[in-house]
Amino acid sequence: MSKKNAIFFSCNERFIFTLSxxxxxxxxxxxxxxxxxxxxxxxxxxxxxxxxxLNRILPCKFTEYHFAVETDFNNINFKHFTQLTFARYEIFDLLDTYRKVLYIDVDVMIGGDLSYIFNNFGDKSGVAMCKDTQKGLTLITKNFVKPLPQYDMTVPCYNAGVTLFCDNIPHRRELRMWCYHKTAEWLENLVCPDQGVVNVMFQEFGIQVEVLPDICNCLPSNPKYLDKNRHDVLIYHCAGGGVRFWTYTWNSLWQPFYQEYLAMGGKPHTDKEHAWLKWIKKFNLQRWAFFDRSPDPQMHPARFIKYVLAYPFKYWFK
Structure with missing residues (x-):
């Protein structure tokens, strides 16, 4: 009997609303x-x-997560990212059961059929990810306070928010504990902790990464993220903290899912909304297409001006 595939999320109680x-x-x-x-x-x-x-939305298989080695759980990397960011290391052992496992961060919105990822990637090297372009920083050195001299810090960084792991990945049985031990060893030096460890792991074990197209992990730095004419984005990912679906601006794609969550009896999020989003909601400006996914003029003034100037040509005179 052939092995099934799986989709993997990790979450704590605070982010149940966005997992939903x-x-x-x-x-x-x-x-x-x-x-x-x-x-x-x-x-x-x-x-x-x-x-x-959550099972009322989709049947899920739940596993309580425990970090696999002793380390400093009061470290800022645990306070800022939580232990659950490292739960992806468990996937290497899950590949005994599953043929392919697609890891997805919970601060996402799915926009299409993910069969495209399962059917077209991972069979060659055992792993597929998008290149990381957040804030124009594209090399793995971005993940560390100080470069690791034993590794090449000038190679491209891959964004760990969406990762396809497959049972043919080289050295699979060594990877889980290697990642845990290196996380503990490098903890004070990690900026994007799990992402840094996984990217270095590729060098350590000579693993080639198949590159997913950016529609599989569309980040706020990507022009497609705010483009209302795009209908091909498979996963929107609000990585970067400030540009969150629920606090940054009105997002007409995300809001219906959130309203469905609330209608099911879900608890409203308690994160502080930007003044821009509050203003849009106060005056019901979301009824105008202009305000949908409009950049926050206080946080991103240059981006907002560009949006205002381009909007008539991009969306009115089509």
Missing amino acids: VALLSLKKYNQELLKNTDVLVYYQGFTQADKDF
Whole structure:
């Protein structure tokens, strides 16, 4: 019997609302895929009621997560990112059970059929990721306070927010614990902790990365992210903190899923909204297409001016 595929999320109680949006959007566009693909959720802090709620959206297989080695859990890298960012290391052992596992961060919205990723990537090298272009920093040195002299810091960085791991990845049985031990060893030197470790792992074990197109992990730095004419983006990922779907600006793609979550009895998020989003909601400006995904003029004034100048030509005079 051939092995199934899986989609992997990790989440704590604070981000149940955005995991719910991810699951609702996954369900909308992936009915056929989900017939033979397990949804795995590694968690900390969930109650049984939380798990029951998420299962109402999609049947999930839940596993309580524990960091695999002793380390300093008061370190800033655990306070800022939480232990759950390292749950992806568990995927290497899960490949005993699954043929391919697609790791997806929870601060995402699914926009299309993810079968494209499973069907077209991973068979050659065992791993597929998008290149990282956040803030114009494209090399793996961005993940470290100080460069690691034993590795080449000038190679491209791959964004860990969406990663396809396959059971043919070289040295698979060594990878899980190597990642845990290096995380503990390098903890004070890590900026993007899991991403730094995984990118160096490729060098250590001579693993080639198949490059996913940017529609598979569309980041806020990507022009496609705010382009209302795009209908091919498979995963929108609000990596970068400030440009979150729920706090930055009105996003007409994300809002219906969030409203569906609330209608199911989900708790509203408690994150502070930008003044720009508050203003849009206060005056019901979201009814005008201009304000949908409009850049925050206070946080990104240059981006907003460019948006204002380009808007008539891009969306009115089509």
